[in-house]
Amino acid sequence: MNTMFSARRGTVETQKDKLVKNLKDIVTDADDLLKAVSSSTAEEFATARAKMEAGLGEAMSRLEDARIAVTDKARELADDTQEYVKEHPWKILGVVAAGVVIGLLLSRR
Numbered sequence: 001m002n003t004m005f006s007a008r009r010g011t012v013e014t015q016k017d018k019l020v021k022n023l024k025d026i027v028t029d030a031d032d033l034l035k036a037v038s039s040s041t042a043e044e045f046a047t048a049r050a051k052m053e054a055g056l057g058e059a060m061s062r063l064e065d066a067r068i069a070v071t072d073k074a075r076e077l078a079d080d081t082q083e084y085v086k087e088h089p090w091k092i093l094g095v096v097a098a099g100v101v102i103g104l105l106l107s108r109r
Contacts, residue, residue: 012069019062026055 033048085092 012073015062015066015069019059019066022059022062026052026059029055
C-alpha cells in the first residue's frame with residue numbers, strides 16, 4: 001500500500017514540476033511579447049501570439065493531466081482506506097470509541 005502511494009506521489013510531483021515550468025515559460029513569453037509589441041511587425045506579433053497560444057494550450061493540457069492524476073490518487077487512497085476498514089473493523093471501532101470518550105471528557109470541561 002505505501003509503495004503504491006510513493007510511486008503515485010512521484011508521478012504527481014513530476015507532473016506538477018512540468019506544469020510549473022510550462023507556466024513560467026508562458027509568463028516569460030508574454031513578457032517578451034509585451035516588450036516587443038511596440039517595435040514589431042504584424043507578422044512578428046502574430047508569430048509570437050501563436051507561440052503563446054500553443055504554450056497556453058500545452059499548460060492547460062498538463063493541468064488537466066495533473067487534475068486527473070490527483071483525482072486517481074484520491075480515489076485509490078479512498079479504496080485503500082475502505083479495504084483497511086473492511087479488514088480491521090475492530091481497530092476502527094476502537095479508534096472511534098476512544099475519540100468519543102475523549103470528546104465527552106473534553107466537552108465536560
